[in-house]
Amino acid sequence: MRTLLAALINAALAYVLGLWLPYWSLSLAALLVGFLIHPGGWRAFVAGLLGAGLLWGILAWSADSANAHILATRIGTLFSTSATGMVLITAALGGLLGGLGVLVGDRVRNAVS
Amino acid sequence: MRLLFTALLLLLLVSLNAFLGTRLELGGAPLPPMGRFLSPQEGFWRNAEPVAAKRPAELRLSGLAEAVQVAWDESGVPHLFARNDSDLYRAQGYVVAQLRLWQLDFIARAAAGRISEVVGATALEFDRGQRRKGMLLGAERSAAALAADSIMGPLLNAYADGVNQYIATLRYRDLPVEYKLLHYRPEEWTPLRSALIQQYMVDNLSGWDRDVEDTHARAILGEPLFELLFPERPPGVVPTVPTDKPWDFVPETVAPPPAYDPGAGFTVDGQRSDPTNGSNNWAVHGSRTESGSPLLANDTHLGLNFPPIWIPMQLATPEHRVFGFTIPGACGVIIGHNEHAAFGVTNAPRDTRDWYRVTWQDERRLAYRHNDAWLPVEHRVEVYKVRGDKPFTDSIRVTHLGPVMYDEHFGQAPARAQLALRWLGHDASLTQKALYLMNRVKDHAGYVEALRYFEAPAQNWVFASTEGSIAMRVQGRFPNKWKGQGRFVLDAADPAHAWQSFIPHEHNATQVDPERGFVSSANQHSVDEQYPYWFYNGHLEYYRNRSVNNSLAEQRPWTVQDMQALQHSGLDLRSREGLAALLPLLDTAALSADAAEVYRLLRSWDHVVDHQREEEALFQLWFDSTRTALWQPLQKHPLPLGEPTAYNTIRILADSSLRHTVEQALGVDARALVQSTFVATVEQRKAEGSITWQALNNARVMHLARLPAFSLENLPVNGSGTAINAQRGNHGPSQRFVVELSSPPKAWFQLPGGLSGNPGSPRYDDLLAEWHTSTYRPVHFLSTARQAADQGFAITTFKP
Numbered sequence: 001m002r003t004l005l006a007a008l009i010n011a012a013l014a015y016v017l018g019l020w021l022p023y024w025s026l027s028l029a030a031l032l033v034g035f036l037i038h039p040g041g042w043r044a045f046v047a048g049l050l051g052a053g054l055l056w057g058i059l060a061w062s063a064d065s066a067n068a069h070i071l072a073t074r075i076g077t078l079f080s081t082s083a084t085g086m087v088l089i090t091a092a093l094g095g096l097l098g099g100l101g102v103l104v105g106d107r108v109r110n111a112v113s
Numbered sequence: 114m115r116l117l118f119t120a121l122l123l124l125l126l127v128s129l130n131a132f133l134g135t136r137l138e139l140g141g142a143p144l145p146p147m148g149r150f151l152s153p154q155e156g157f158w159r160n161a162e163p164v165a166a167k168r169p170a171e172l173r174l175s176g177l178a179e180a181v182q183v184a185w186d187e188s189g190v191p192h193l194f195a196r197n198d199s200d201l202y203r204a205q206g207y208v209v210a211q212l213r214l215w216q217l218d219f220i221a222r223a224a225a226g227r228i229s230e231v232v233g234a235t236a237l238e239f240d241r242g243q244r245r246k247g248m249l250l251g252a253e254r255s256a257a258a259l260a261a262d263s264i265m266g267p268l269l270n271a272y273a274d275g276v277n278q279y280i281a282t283l284r285y286r287d288l289p290v291e292y293k294l295l296h297y298r299p300e301e302w303t304p305l306r307s308a309l310i311q312q313y314m315v316d317n318l319s320g321w322d323r324d325v326e327d328t329h330a331r332a333i334l335g336e337p338l339f340e341l342l343f344p345e346r347p348p349g350v351v352p353t354v355p356t357d358k359p360w361d362f363v364p365e366t367v368a369p370p371p372a373y374d375p376g377a378g379f380t381v382d383g384q385r386s387d388p389t390n391g392s393n394n395w396a397v398h399g400s401r402t403e404s405g406s407p408l409l410a411n412d413t414h415l416g417l418n419f420p421p422i423w424i425p426m427q428l429a430t431p432e433h434r435v436f437g438f439t440i441p442g443a444c445g446v447i448i449g450h451n452e453h454a455a456f457g458v459t460n461a462p463r464d465t466r467d468w469y470r471v472t473w474q475d476e477r478r479l480a481y482r483h484n485d486a487w488l489p490v491e492h493r494v495e496v497y498k499v500r501g502d503k504p505f506t507d508s509i510r511v512t513h514l515g516p517v518m519y520d521e522h523f524g525q526a527p528a529r530a531q532l533a534l535r536w537l538g539h540d541a542s543l544t545q546k547a548l549y550l551m552n553r554v555k556d557h558a559g560y561v562e563a564l565r566y567f568e569a570p571a572q573n574w575v576f577a578s579t580e581g582s583i584a585m586r587v588q589g590r591f592p593n594k595w596k597g598q599g600r601f602v603l604d605a606a607d608p609a610h611a612w613q614s615f616i617p618h619e620h621n622a623t624q625v626d627p628e629r630g631f632v633s634s635a636n637q638h639s640v641d642e643q644y645p646y647w648f649y650n651g652h653l654e655y656y657r658n659r660s661v662n663n664s665l666a667e668q669r670p671w672t673v674q675d676m677q678a679l680q681h682s683g684l685d686l687r688s689r690e691g692l693a694a695l696l697p698l699l700d701t702a703a704l705s706a707d708a709a710e711v712y713r714l715l716r717s718w719d720h721v722v723d724h725q726r727e728e729e730a731l732f733q734l735w736f737d738s739t740r741t742a743l744w745q746p747l748q749k750h751p752l753p754l755g756e757p758t759a760y761n762t763i764r765i766l767a768d769s770s771l772r773h774t775v776e777q778a779l780g781v782d783a784r785a786l787v788q789s790t791f792v793a794t795v796e797q798r799k800a801e802g803s804i805t806w807q808a809l810n811n812a813r814v815m816h817l818a819r820l821p822a823f824s825l826e827n828l829p830v831n832g833s834g835t836a837i838n839a840q841r842g843n844h845g846p847s848q849r850f851v852v853e854l855s856s857p858p859k860a861w862f863q864l865p866g867g868l869s870g871n872p873g874s875p876r877y878d879d880l881l882a883e884w885h886t887s888t889y890r891p892v893h894f895l896s897t898a899r900q901a902a903d904q905g906f907a908i909t910t911f912k913p
Contacts, residue, residue, distance in 0.1 A: 015154075022285070023152035024130045031126075059153035067161035071290070071873030075157055077822035078294075090151045090158070097129070097148075104126050107119040 003047045006037040010051030027101040034105020044106035045099040052098020057091030136296040155286035160873040168907040177913035184901030189868035189876040192427035194898045199271045206275025213870040215289040216420045217441035221306040224313035233500040242384035245518045251538045256308035258541035269304035276302035310442030315538045318570035320386035322466040323651040325379045326755030328601040342757045353634040354622040356643040364645035369595035370609035375470045375602035388652035392459035394575040395633035396583040403670035407577040407854040410676045411457030412846040414839045419816040420870035423848045435552040445552040453555045455852040458572040459634045462650035465537035467599035482606040542568040564588045573634035579856045585632035586623040587639040591616045596647045631665040655760035656686040656835040676851045683722035687835035694767035698787040708795045724807035738790040746779040823872045861889035
């Protein structure tokens, strides 16, 4: 439950920070969530993976759908993949950054408390 | 231990983020910072324009005196309604930047020789070539002249401000996707950058000559053979403006100096433009059209790129309204029509690029002979920022004639160090002012007056008015040359070799309402030998122009649809005349069954290109290999000699006495090589199964950054380089335009691409599919923004 909550808060915070800040705000949001909610151990990683991965995945997917896959298909050609491939790569990178971020936040909390 | 692990994880997170924000190079290929690039909130996903996106109803544009309204029609064409000129061009700058910012910025960079700032050292040779041939030199002079002009100075500033206000609205996330891929930012727009784009077109359309090849060829082949292979004016040429009545002016004279031998050993300029950049245009008099109104047509042949070089748009103030095609960076439109008249251009080839042999005082090359004195060279120091490298400094010697493009520091051949370049592109040009006046033209007199300022690149300006007048004018600032001046390398020391004066504007060749009932041009010889000034260019058009003239000579009630069909004509006169010369040379008794089949195919062909069929491909393969084999003795020479034109090759092959002369002089057997190249073509066809024209031609539209993912290839086009539908490879009709001069005029257009420069927009390539059929879009020539709203077009209001 706490993991799911952390994931949701992570997604929401990352989205809001992302409106103004560059891509690294995804890690910043995850760090904060890890530190404040403190899901603990592997749950921290999963929370970040889910929250940030879904956030980037859903944002990319909706941009791609609204665009009828025009751009992602072209960019996909550059990276030898499809439009869906680009959505998945984006989600995976988001998930990785989020998971690592929450995990580090969680560890830092452990270290200071 | 746990603390250390945590610290390491933190370090990993920070480094990962830093890594994802860094531009990389993988095996020489640049990779954008992947974190930034993939982030859906700021990366490329932000450029995925929703298919159902709506235009904003309101935008702020400070500096406007009054609101400007922009209507967007169903093709995505903007129609701008302003209350005064300054507001109009401020809004035009903004709208062009909205549609094409990356292209605008990139072309200006290319013209200025600043591509290495973006892509690194790989572009340094290109950049140096640009500045060494004087691109920046010419653009700076034009920018200064335009800034001093009371009309254009303020308007170019307004345009630049419009572009800059758009750039100012952009955060990283809003940038065109090319900036994200190549990872750099747009640069501030200035009137100098508008002049650079004008300079880019001057280079595109006049940046070619073959003075060095001709100098070598004349010296090695001797005068008679040289004139046979490279005639100034081969038989059968019909000029753009024929002499149909005596020229009503007294020409200014220029005295030829004694003959001069420049010697040999020069190397050819490796950075010349494509000499086949050209176009078609024509106008038919109302007495010969079904509606009784004149018809005007124009299609311009340039590199086919994404985004297209042209942007169709309408521009209106209470004083004028004009629809037409602009290029990014230019105020107003270049080809178009207003309420009174229509106008268009084709390139008017002329020799406005000459090379002068410099005699240096000593090896330091600091002074050179001029008349009886030694003149010091000036040094123009150019600094190139190079991405991922330290800046590069270049010093260019500049003579009174122009820059020494190649020297001991640049180019493959030290021999070239002796040549200075004199190019019309080095001179200030008020071309922008001509466009301003032409957009507001009311009648033929106004057209002639507007063109007074049109100096470079020289164009054949076609004109037709609602009053019924049609005209053609070969317009540019042309040096008045003595016969032969600049055809070969000249002497920098002799003042008589310099350009001494220019042909007065009033003496430029022009034709108004001719008896034949039409005017036309297609980059052929501009004039005939009765024109009182010497005309020369090393690359002229021999086929499209005759196809146009042959068609327009037909007596019939011409319609708009006929004009459109003619623009798409795939009749290839080169193939017709080439086959007429080549086929009789074959020994048909010796042909295999496969060869006999190809022979029959080519003999029964009507010479109309069909992309699904083989004839054009077979002819071109055969003819090109014949040409290569025939002129092989010229290529074997250590000095570059050039190659005779296709037209002259066919003329020689078709005439047995000319053929014998060439066979003896070059030691070739024309019949034998025609036979062997034919057999080789048949063998190639057999090996490949079949060779369609579509496959051989590979008609394609390439993204300016040469990204295949943003390009389209293998298009089904029924055209060829020498058909009126002049499409070959990555080159062809970059727009098509037909106007009926009713009151008000009606017009139709095609564009090989779309209005948007964004590869993530549905308007990136939506007009391309129509471009290779004969479906034209009607032009909406709107009176007011209200009329646009009534038709359901989206309106954006720019508020001050």
